[in-house]
Amino acid sequence: MSFLDLLELDFVQTALIAAAVLGLVAGVLGPLVVTRKMAFAVHGTSELAFTGGAAALLLGISVGYGALAGSIIAAVLLGVLSRRESDRDSVIGAILAFGLGMGILMLSLYKGRSKNKFGLLTGQIVGVDSTDLELLVVSSIAVLVVLAFIYRPLFFSSVDPDVAISRGVPVRGLSIVFAVLVGVATALSVQVVGALLVLALMITPAAAAMRLTASPVRATVLSVVFAEVAAVGGILLSLQPGLPVSALVTAVSFVIYLVCRGIGAVQRRST
Amino acid sequence: MSAISLRGARLSYGDRVLWDGLDLDVEPGEFLAVLGPNGSGKTSLMRVLLGLQQLSSGTVAVAGGNHAIGYIPQQRALEQSMTLRGRDLVGLGLDGYRWGLGLRNRRERRVRVDEAIAAVGASRYADAPLGQLSGGEQQRLRVAQALVGDPRVMLCDEPLLSLDLANQRVVSELIDKRRREADTAVLFVTHELNPVLPLVDRVLYLVGGRFRVGKPDEVMNSATLSELYRTPVEVVRVRDQILVVGAGACEEQTHHLAASEAAS
Numbered sequence: 001m002s003f004l005d006l007l008e009l010d011f012v013q014t015a016l017i018a019a020a021v022l023g024l025v026a027g028v029l030g031p032l033v034v035t036r037k038m039a040f041a042v043h044g045t046s047e048l049a050f051t052g053g054a055a056a057l058l059l060g061i062s063v064g065y066g067a068l069a070g071s072i073i074a075a076v077l078l079g080v081l082s083r084r085e086s087d088r089d090s091v092i093g094a095i096l097a098f099g100l101g102m103g104i105l106m107l108s109l110y111k112g113r114s115k116n117k118f119g120l121l122t123g124q125i126v127g128v129d130s131t132d133l134e135l136l137v138v139s140s141i142a143v144l145v146v147l148a149f150i151y152r153p154l155f156f157s158s159v160d161p162d163v164a165i166s167r168g169v170p171v172r173g174l175s176i177v178f179a180v181l182v183g184v185a186t187a188l189s190v191q192v193v194g195a196l197l198v199l200a201l202m203i204t205p206a207a208a209a210m211r212l213t214a215s216p217v218r219a220t221v222l223s224v225v226f227a228e229v230a231a232v233g234g235i236l237l238s239l240q241p242g243l244p245v246s247a248l249v250t251a252v253s254f255v256i257y258l259v260c261r262g263i264g265a266v267q268r269r270s271t
Numbered sequence: 272m273s274a275i276s277l278r279g280a281r282l283s284y285g286d287r288v289l290w291d292g293l294d295l296d297v298e299p300g301e302f303l304a305v306l307g308p309n310g311s312g313k314t315s316l317m318r319v320l321l322g323l324q325q326l327s328s329g330t331v332a333v334a335g336g337n338h339a340i341g342y343i344p345q346q347r348a349l350e351q352s353m354t355l356r357g358r359d360l361v362g363l364g365l366d367g368y369r370w371g372l373g374l375r376n377r378r379e380r381r382v383r384v385d386e387a388i389a390a391v392g393a394s395r396y397a398d399a400p401l402g403q404l405s406g407g408e409q410q411r412l413r414v415a416q417a418l419v420g421d422p423r424v425m426l427c428d429e430p431l432l433s434l435d436l437a438n439q440r441v442v443s444e445l446i447d448k449r450r451r452e453a454d455t456a457v458l459f460v461t462h463e464l465n466p467v468l469p470l471v472d473r474v475l476y477l478v479g480g481r482f483r484v485g486k487p488d489e490v491m492n493s494a495t496l497s498e499l500y501r502t503p504v505e506v507v508r509v510r511d512q513i514l515v516v517g518a519g520a521c522e523e524q525t526h527h528l529a530a531s532e533a534a535s
Contacts, residue, residue: 031354035353035354148371148372149370149371150370151371151372151373152366152367152368152369152370152371152372152373153367153368153369153370155363155367156363156367156368159353159359159360160360160363160367162342162344163342163344163363163364163416164363164367164368165321165323166321166337166340166342166426167337167338167340167342167364167367167368167420168322168336168337168338168368169367169368210352210354211352213354214353214354214355214356214398214399214400214401215354215356215359216354216355216359219354
């Protein structure tokens, strides 16, 4: 089948829409996640999304809802248990390890098709059907609407918490709301790139963008562009050779990161 | 009406009383320095005024509430790679507490931010990454951030710490200029009085649950400080400087609000 024929397939188009939506959400959240040093929290949340997905498989309900439930529980747990920033690292480590163990246990108890199992870890975007897509689009809109409402005080408390507190910004409450938003976005990404590779969409594009500019607005725009290129581009590249989507999404994302590091280093030397 | 008013204020953690029976009025345009050793409750006083800490008893009133407070924290090392410019920092001081994206009135906002930046002489480096600026440059932008919201009260928490003498002067003069021009009350927490001594109207000195309020000369003398510290303390005037000998009052301070909130 030629490349253009592949593009006309329904499941390919669904996958591309899903990737584009995810790229937008992950790209917008990314700079905030990086600023708040939550890369490890995202990773931990994605492992718990995997646990939730595995539980859903076992219970015979939609994996999407399971992943969503798992990562929201994880986000709230992390928010409540790691009241001090110094605790956060170890709390995530403890929860992550336990969650992953539970997920593996549940998968071993699951007697269905093994492709479903593998997909949770490495992504199965070509398996996204229209109900999954609906959930993805609705949740993404919800995340973006909430984010738009809390954006300014959230940004304030991310970059300048002391002064934000002094101006009456509910810093602590915002950090829990943000953790939940990240949890939802993570659960959605698990569908596309899998639990192990969520960082490629949420962290790498933002980290790359932040190498290039000190303007928060420009960094967010670039981060969205990079995430879109990685997500959509990764899928397009994977079609013809029939390679795993997640491998190409992460590869594209990483190449962008390396290029931006290079450009950033040159910029800094010249100033 | 006073800008800051405390009546019979008491703050205690369990048996430990930080201060009790504190009556304090800071008038518009007044510059009050808050002094005292570590753990005497200087930062707690700041937290009470910001509404982050409840008094154990008594009342506190700050004119205009949190949105009329300009807060200047101490200078801290920022990450070089932080995605933030001085312009963004100042903008957050103007409307960072408001909900939404803030897409309306962007032109007016830009004018106000530019004015605030120009007023502290920071226009040249307002678009550079904040983490790459010097401590003095960062603190100038901090002053602009506090002033852009047109505060009625300025709370300054060791804003001169880790600055060199020239920058200490620049930053304290910017604060002084504001309170003279706009009648803003200034509460200035510091462990080192001398850099701001010419600007200070009154001093609040806190030691181990005791305190004294008064003009610098009324508080910064051997008799008063010996009484506060309950040990002989010598206060010497050398040229325009006040030297306190024997109180251990010049320790380095490393506190900040977020850390103390997380711990409480």
